[in-house]
Amino acid sequence: MGPYLYGMSDNMDDMEELDRTVITLWVLLGSISAVIATAVAGGAAFYLALPFVPIAGGAFVLLMLVNAAYQLRRYQIWRFSVDDDALYLKRGVITRRKSVVPFSRIQHVDTNRNPWERLFGLASVVVYTAGSRGSDAVIPGLRPERAEELQSSLRRQANRFRGADTV
Amino acid sequence: MTDDDTGTDSGTGSSGDTGSRDTGDGPETGPDTDAGVADRDGDTGTGHGDADRREMHMLHPLSAVIRTLMTGTAVGLGLAYLFLGGNFVDLLLIPILAVALAGTYVYQHMYVQRFRYGLVGDEVEITSGVLSRRERRIPLHRVQNIDIRRPFILSWFGINELHIETAGGGETEVSLRYVSYEDAEQFQERIRTEKNRAEQEDQDLSVDAADTGRDGPVVPERRDETPVRTTELSLGHLVVYSIFSLTRGRSTLVMGVGAGMLGMVLYAPAIFEIVPPFTVVTGLFFVALLWGQGAFQRFTQYHDTVLEEYDDRIRIEHGMFTRHERTLPREKIQSVTLIDDPVTRLLGLAGLRVNTAGYAPGEESKEYRALPLTERDVAVDTMNRIMPGEVTDWDSPPVRARRRYTVRFLIVAAGLLSVLAVVPRVADVPVYLHPALPPILLGVAMAAAHLRWKHLGYATTDESISARSGFWHREAVVVVYRRVQDVIQSETILQRRWNLATLTPDTAGSYGLTRSNPDLIDIDRETSEELRALVREKIRGEQKAMPEPVDDTRGKRGRG
Numbered sequence: 001m002g003p004y005l006y007g008m009s010d011n012m013d014d015m016e017e018l019d020r021t022v023i024t025l026w027v028l029l030g031s032i033s034a035v036i037a038t039a040v041a042g043g044a045a046f047y048l049a050l051p052f053v054p055i056a057g058g059a060f061v062l063l064m065l066v067n068a069a070y071q072l073r074r075y076q077i078w079r080f081s082v083d084d085d086a087l088y089l090k091r092g093v094i095t096r097r098k099s100v101v102p103f104s105r106i107q108h109v110d111t112n113r114n115p116w117e118r119l120f121g122l123a124s125v126v127v128y129t130a131g132s133r134g135s136d137a138v139i140p141g142l143r144p145e146r147a148e149e150l151q152s153s154l155r156r157q158a159n160r161f162r163g164a165d166t167v
Numbered sequence: 168m169t170d171d172d173t174g175t176d177s178g179t180g181s182s183g184d185t186g187s188r189d190t191g192d193g194p195e196t197g198p199d200t201d202a203g204v205a206d207r208d209g210d211t212g213t214g215h216g217d218a219d220r221r222e223m224h225m226l227h228p229l230s231a232v233i234r235t236l237m238t239g240t241a242v243g244l245g246l247a248y249l250f251l252g253g254n255f256v257d258l259l260l261i262p263i264l265a266v267a268l269a270g271t272y273v274y275q276h277m278y279v280q281r282f283r284y285g286l287v288g289d290e291v292e293i294t295s296g297v298l299s300r301r302e303r304r305i306p307l308h309r310v311q312n313i314d315i316r317r318p319f320i321l322s323w324f325g326i327n328e329l330h331i332e333t334a335g336g337g338e339t340e341v342s343l344r345y346v347s348y349e350d351a352e353q354f355q356e357r358i359r360t361e362k363n364r365a366e367q368e369d370q371d372l373s374v375d376a377a378d379t380g381r382d383g384p385v386v387p388e389r390r391d392e393t394p395v396r397t398t399e400l401s402l403g404h405l406v407v408y409s410i411f412s413l414t415r416g417r418s419t420l421v422m423g424v425g426a427g428m429l430g431m432v433l434y435a436p437a438i439f440e441i442v443p444p445f446t447v448v449t450g451l452f453f454v455a456l457l458w459g460q461g462a463f464q465r466f467t468q469y470h471d472t473v474l475e476e477y478d479d480r481i482r483i484e485h486g487m488f489t490r491h492e493r494t495l496p497r498e499k500i501q502s503v504t505l506i507d508d509p510v511t512r513l514l515g516l517a518g519l520r521v522n523t524a525g526y527a528p529g530e531e532s533k534e535y536r537a538l539p540l541t542e543r544d545v546a547v548d549t550m551n552r553i554m555p556g557e558v559t560d561w562d563s564p565p566v567r568a569r570r571r572y573t574v575r576f577l578i579v580a581a582g583l584l585s586v587l588a589v590v591p592r593v594a595d596v597p598v599y600l601h602p603a604l605p606p607i608l609l610g611v612a613m614a615a616a617h618l619r620w621k622h623l624g625y626a627t628t629d630e631s632i633s634a635r636s637g638f639w640h641r642e643a644v645v646v647v648y649r650r651v652q653d654v655i656q657s658e659t660i661l662q663r664r665w666n667l668a669t670l671t672p673d674t675a676g677s678y679g680l681t682r683s684n685p686d687l688i689d690i691d692r693e694t695s696e697e698l699r700a701l702v703r704e705k706i707r708g709e710q711k712a713m714p715e716p717v718d719d720t721r722g723k724r725g726r727g
Contacts, residue, residue, distance in 0.1 A: 085703070085706070086706070094660050096663065097658075098656040100703050102653070102703070102706040102707070103710065104706065105652045105706075129673070129675075130524060130675035131653050131674060160713075
């Protein structure tokens with residue numbers, strides 16, 4: 001089925017990466033869960049009269065390492081590309097997901113900046129389709145200028161098909 | 168209290184269009200306040216689309232009385248409860264109830280008097296409200312369908328409900344209570360023809376209308392046309408359907424209790440020495456009652472189901488007490504599902520569900536069916552007519568997927584065995600582990616894995632992509648490429664080990680209600696990539712054929 005593949009970028013090198021800053025943000029957000037898990041482990045150790053410091057400390061170090069590795073991998077895997085017919089996303093460490101969102105199916109495009117993202121000077125783009133899993137298409141970790149640019153280019157592309165009845 | 172009757176804005180996107188706003192002017196200012204007569208002939212051949220041509224209707228004259236009785240009953244019961252409990256009884260109750268009813272009636276009367284609905288230009292307009300005025304406009308292109316619901320008893324007097332559905336959200340956008348049958352039918356027909364006309368105009372405006380990949384141009388006006396085909400549900404099929412297709416909760420209960428009883432008889436007959444037999448009998452009776460009640464519900468809900476296929480739409484009517492009627496424009500159908508289970512497969516029968524974007528009225532259970540149950544051939548033929556792309560051969564996922572299921576089920580069996588082995592040690596309950604149990608469980612796990620694998624399937628045609636899954640409740644979903652909204656390929660960490668993937672062509676089905684997407688489960692990863700590319704290529708071809716938008720004033724139209 002080779003011929004179907006023309007015009008599609010599935011090569012990691014051809015696809016756009018997220019901004020590096022997002023790794024720090026993700027690690028930070030992930031470490032919140034690590035701290036909570038450490039507290040649970042520490043509490044359990046205390047309750048069971050086990051050595052508190054080695055268990056809590058060990059759990060914390062281990063979880064932080066896992067978190068850092070996971071977030072780094074997440075960043076490495078995350079790719080997206082705006083092709084001539086569709087937006088293509090590739091992500092996921094545990095479950096890998098590849099989504100194709102054809103321009104003719106885009107309902108609207110938002111840019112979001114939550115407080116965390118603002119703190120790190122980042123933004124995300126949310127692409128809506130009428131699909132039951134439409135809100136799946138979120139591109140995080142973008143520079144605000146890039147997010148704006150992406151939003152307007154996706155809007156322009158989607159506008160080409162605004163007369164079409166796709167639902 | 169009843170201002171909410173027109174529903175809330177739950178639609179996607181352009182909710183600004185339908186938002187409420189205070190207009191200040193009552194309906195009195197309109198030129199035709201009396202039950203709209205402006206243009207009823209439904210003929211759309213001339214002079215349409217003028218926004219100034221208002222065509223507003225009123226509700227059924229008896230609406231206020233019925234609405235009062237509906238709320239009045241609740242008020243009365245509430246008061247009765249309060250006062251009977253407080254020993255005030257008769258004396259105080261009657262005047263209070265009378266005042267409450269009178270007050271309700273005055274309010275409802277004003278509400279109904281001030282309520283107007285109709286078509287203004289290419290928008291459905293509803294003005295309502297006694298204290299605060301509310302004016303809502305729903306662009307025609309956002310209207311998914313208009314349903315007439317005939318409440319039991321009331322419908323004998325020609326009193327019906329009209330419901331306007333829009334895409335997105337989980338609830339009816341607008342409910343008109345109550346409307347005479349003729350008015351309801353006329354309005355439904357009017358909306359339908361206006362919608363068709365508007366879409367037709369859009370097509371005419373565009374350059375290569377014929378190549379857009381849509382259904383051919385829709386003939387706008389044929390009021391009394393006869394359906395191209397009518398399929399009726401036979402009584403025998405209805406009986407089979409009612410008995411065997413219980414809702415998921417009920418069937419789980421029935422089967423759970425049955426399996427529990429069997430297990431007790433086989434493994435712990437001693438338990439019947441502790442539990443008195445009448446408890447068992449009562450339990451069985453309770454289960455039979457639940458089953459019977461479920462079957463009765465299904466029977467009355469789908470009694471006398473008629474499916475009519477027209478060139479541009481399908482119409483479904485069903486129900487014994489409350490008649491439900493749905494008209495679905497063909498272009499609003501997202502996907503079609505063929506449903507069967509071991510019993511119906513054995514009998515050569517199958518059911519058909521039509522999935523639309525938005526909420527399906529009368530959907531008490533999550534299984535609204537166009538054809539509850541019929542001969543398999545009939546169901547398949549109907550499916551092929553509604554959703555083109557006839558599937559002749561189903562491809563199976565690779566055999567290694569079956570190994571995956573075998574492993575999965577063996578883990579479950581091992582878990583069960585270890586529980587049975589551990590229980591007598593922890594609790595003082597004697598459990599007799601028959602030596603034949605492990606091999607039996609092994610056999611069951613392997614058989615289950617095989618059955619799961621055997622009933623998985625996928626297929627593509629020039630026009631559509633389909634997937635099938637399930638043994639106890641098997642669903643085969645077909646969707647045409649141009650109804651696919653986006654495509655998601657996912658590979659869990661375990662799937663990656665087996666080089667498998669799940670491909671989901673996502674459609675605009677009802678949110679969270681029923682599965683309307685064909686999920687191609689555990690197919691070969693390479694195949695998944697190819698199929699993903701195929702769907703993308705199909706949509707790409709469709710995009711190329713789509714005309715550039717014409718810059719007309721009605722550019723806001725487009726998405727439904």
